[in-house]
Amino acid sequence: MTDSPLRDRTVVVTGAARGLGAALARACAGRGARLALVGHEKPGLDAVAATLPTPAVTCEADVTDPAALDEAAGRVRARLGPPSVVVANAGIARGEAFLTSDPDAWRRVVDVNLIGSAHTARAFLPDLLETAGYHLQIGSSAAIGAAPMMSAYCASKAGVEAFAHALRAEVVHHGVAVGFAYLNWIDTDMIRDADRYAVLRQVRAGLPRPARGISSPEHVAARLVRAIERRRTAVYVPGFVRFGQMARAALPSLVLRVYRRDVARLEARGVLDPTGPLGAGGRADRTAPGR
DSSP states (O other), X not given: OTTOTTTTOEEEEESOSSHHHHHHHHHHHHTTOEEEEEESOHHHHHHHHHTOSSOEEEXXXXXXXHHHHHHHHHHHHHHXXXXXXXXXXXXXXXXXXXXXXXXXXXXXXXXXXXXXXXXXXXXXXXXXXXXXXXXXXXXOXXXXXXXXXXXXXXXXXXXXXXXXXXXXXXXXXXXXXXXXXXXXXXXXXXXXXXXXXXXHHHXXXXXXXXXXXXXXXXXXXXXXXXXXXXXXXXXXXXXXXXXXXXXXXXXXXXXXXXXXXXXXXXXXXXXXXXXXXOHHHHHHHHTSTTO
């Protein structure tokens, strides 16, 4: 698309080795953007970069490591120029009852999803100030309505939503826009892995029928790239997630009503064991250097 505002711009995507991050990198490259792919799975990042039709660099960095992100930001500037768009997409998830969860594993989810997103913004914000750019925080409908057995994930997504709102108010006068993506279930290895566990299958089954549906990464990426081009402050995929935002005050009571019997039944069956990190990305995070 020769008329895209992303053409000949530099776009950074974290967590781009697979899933939504890889699909979004391809969608942005299809608009003519130069891509910087950031994550701690260098072979996966290189494989995605090899499929892109535009210049791309890969940077191995854990988003919870500020020094590694600063080094990545310097490499991106030197190779592709200052970014005009940064997408904080890296994230992990686990399913487990809070009481029996491992404290370090619980905190790691928050560290990656919330603290890592803040570190990403800090590393690249000077570039966005220079380019009057756009920062997109990949979030979740979990920021709107928390579900049982996912306390670390839901807390991290609610926290990073608040962070995005605060950051937006701080930088808007510099011409920098900040968006937040409220996403539902996406057909990634994380979700496919989650479906292997009875407790997480039940969490999805307890949702209203439209909210149980799964979108392809390519469909979600297409929606997100249009939001990036328009510098949206909020994007909802699928669109019905917007109604959850409108009914936000009522959701905690609704969640309690829906799940109170289900959780008790699963506990009685003894199937509330921790899932461990979900998907290949979660397992890669567990074995990343320095972990």
